Amino acid sequence: MSQSSAAALLAWLAIAGCDPFHTGFDDVEGAQSYRARTLTAADDSPATLLVMTYNIKFAGGRIDFFFDCHGDRVLMSKVEVTAHLNGLAEKIRQVNPDLLILQEVDVNSKRSAHVDQMQWLLDHTDLNYGVYASQWKADFVPSDGIGAIDSGNGILSKYPLSHAERIALPLRSDQSGLERYFYLKRNVLTARLVLATPEPITVVATHSEAYAKDGTKQAHVERFTRELDRRSEQGQWVIGAGDLNTLPPGSEKQFDFPDSVCTDEDFVADDYRSESELLVPLYERYRSAIELGEYKEDNTRHFTHTTDKNGFWNRKLDYIFTNLKVVDGSGQTHQDAASGGLSTMPLSDHAPVSVELELP
């Protein structure tokens, strides 16, 4: 789009109202609540909590979409979405987490045939309650044929959730006003697990910026860390998880990944060298599903992402941090049948990570 036509469209947007396509959010607002159609009984006083984080790529499976430059697909049929959700649900049922933190879950998007994936997964697993915070919402995105979108972060749990909040994260400053208007507006989603513990357990979920070149990703990770710190200092138990879109400190390979085939600078996320220390505060202050020492022994066993369906996981982007006690040796990266019981490569461009936590 030329500068003049972009300016004209911006002027039109300004005249048409502040938010003609309903893309905006408040700084802090309530999250959307969900409940499974049929509740499954859960242990009343569990001694441990099995936690899993999973970026499910809006149930896109291994379809080659336009944005990761391996293909040109934009929209899926309902049959495709349901087939992918069936695969994801099978994996979730196999792990059987008490708490599942999801990224890139669509609830009403044209690209995923308007299937409400939060509700679908609640209805097809033993999870009972959910909260959702959109990170990309628009009545219509007039670009690439995307159309209507509502995609974001979710927390699903066997136990009730309360105090759910969507906290807005800073927006990118390296985009034009028009791009920013229709672009993702990321968030930190928080909720309390309703369990009979002496102090509340708060779940903090996020999905940090991937492509910004202006420090937005760093700001997102810092805000996520601050939220964990704030609640931890208040005496709360915290479980923070998500796709942080950055590598652990000390990663052997930090740039030039073989699956990065995008030439458009807007979609290149291939060089992590300038952010190699970004997660140090999290690793220093919290226990991790995969401790840094274990990761450094063999990076490859804990990789969680690749965009290449014909390749294999080649970097770690997904994390669980907590101030609860981790059950020794329970942290797991579910890469394939050998490491998690089922192959996860066909299900998403991310592998799930899980850990078992001791409850106080």
Next chain:
Amino acid sequence: MKPCCIKAAFAVLLFSAVGYGQPLKELRQWSGEHALTLPRGESEIGLFSQSRHGLTDRVELGLHPLLFFVLPHAEIKVHAEHGWRWAWGCRARLAYPTWFLKLVSREGSGGLLPKTSRPPHALQLEGDVIGTLSLGKRQLASAFLGLAVAPHQSFTADELPLLDFPFLYPRFAPLYNGFVPRSTVAFEGPLFSGLHYMASARGYLMLELVDVGTTYALEQALTLEYRFERLAVSLGTRASEAEYPVGFRFHYLPYFGVRVRL
């Protein structure tokens, strides 16, 4: 502007206008949402609206000068009959939407449909019967009843996903479900000096639309226009309320127009 405000404006204008009449033939200076046509030989050029030409005293041709090059179309309005305070006529429009659909099937900005879409060859035929009544001093009230159909080559959902962009959505709906009945009520008249108002409400009934089912769209327009002898400048708003695959949504956009009488 909320739909209820526009509806209230219609009501006020309607009741204030009832009781007075004026010979309709005196009101045929500017084209509009009514059964009257431009006098023979008169032309009107619209910058962001249809341009029209009075082919005969009863036949008016119209096309949008900018839109024509991406969405070839032509419109004809026939003024069938009139009395002292009433007139009726009909309007027909023929369009070839395939080029436009190809244009918006693109990567990046302006991509309303995926670039992999393969829009079929299609024609869009629209017809309306129009009745107009002179209600007050140069006040016109009109009602339209019409149907849009779109014969086309067969296509799959991958070849042409639903075009659900606001305002375009009900206009392209016949491509997906065959036909769309529609109805309009429109009012216009002078307010004071050269300032005129134009207000209209249009409903579309979309039967068994893909991904949605049977649903409707409502559009409302409110425009203020200052008319000089041969130039008219207008400002207004267009509002749309419709059920999309994502649910009901309300949208509005500002409108600016310039018309010149030749």
